[in-house]
Amino acid sequence: MKYLLILLLLAGCTTTVPVKQKFPNATPELMKKCENLKKIEGDKVAITEMLKVIVYNYSLYHECSTKVDGWQDWYNEQKKIFDSVK
């Protein structure tokens, strides 16, 4: 009778079966940091040299902005996929 009682009590114990969803990895390109902006070297600089540095910095900005857009894209897409698992 004692064993039967133990058996009945144990019968109610639950076991959890975890189904884990792995956190998605970000793409390597998104993990790269944005470069620092370039400075103008020298004291007496021609306007064209300054222009070249400015153009270079603009392209750095656009590269970085592409990464930010990429992160937003990545988040939205991954969220959609994550939410679809229910």
Added chain:
Amino acid sequence: MFILSILPEAAIHIIFGLGILGTIAGFVLGFIPFVKTYKLAIQVISLLVLVLGVYLEGGLADYKEWELRVKEMEAKVAQAEAQSANKNIEIQEKIVEKTKVVREKGKDIIKYVDKEVIKKEEVIKYIENCPVPKEIIDLHNQATELNKAATK
């Protein structure tokens, strides 16, 4: 249920079956001499076994349903992981392509400045007579480090 992971499925069915058989024996087959002698004991024990059997059968059915749902969920998760990996490749390619275009266009403009703009007479005159003042260069350089001010 923990017990379901220990007991084999057949044992649960046997417990349930024994419960039914015992109950029938205890309540219906009372005319058999052996059963007649232990009638009360058979009735009590078989009822207990039947209750346990019904409980375990219910648990087993529930366990199987959950197992099925877990498998479904695992399949969904695997599919989502594959989708996620594909999306990552798509995004990676898009960024690499965009970055390449931006970089090339920037280089093209710089090349154009070096090859064409510099040759123009009015530009040559301007370069010779009007170097950019140091103050403006310093301000430009300070502006490139605006982010450092925020990290201090």
